[in-house]
Amino acid sequence: MAFFCQHCGTGLPVGARFCSNCGAVVTACAYVPGRPLVRPIIGRQIAGVCIGLSQAYGWDLTLVRILTVLGIIFTSGLVAVAYLACWIGIPEEPVRLP
Numbered sequence: 001m002a003f004f005c006q007h008c009g010t011g012l013p014v015g016a017r018f019c020s021n022c023g024a025v026v027t028a029c030a031y032v033p034g035r036p037l038v039r040p041i042i043g044r045q046i047a048g049v050c051i052g053l054s055q056a057y058g059w060d061l062t063l064v065r066i067l068t069v070l071g072i073i074f075t076s077g078l079v080a081v082a083y084l085a086c087w088i089g090i091p092e093e094p095v096r097l098p
């Protein structure tokens with residue numbers, strides 16, 4: 001499992017709190033197996049967190065959304081806080097010009 005700085009893309013040791021290259025704070029949402037964890041512009045419902053997670057980890061998008069909604073309901077907002085953390089922590093997908 002690779003681990004990259006969200007700001008500059010520098011490879012980091014797993015568990016690093018700060019990027020050794022640009023000094024950015026690294027969040028728990030920054031684990032990147034294979035493809036970058038981003039919030040896609042296309043296909044998002046709210047902030048693109050669910051689709052970003054499903055694409056990065058190969059999870060089923062519908063399942064991720066259902067679990068997110070159920071999690072928010074049954075954890076008294078704990079998952080909502082995690083969702084917000086991912087919203088802030090996961091960078092938006094770079095806009096690709098045609």
Ligand SMILES: [Zn+2]
Binds near residue numbers: 006008010021024
């Ligand atoms: Zn960096």
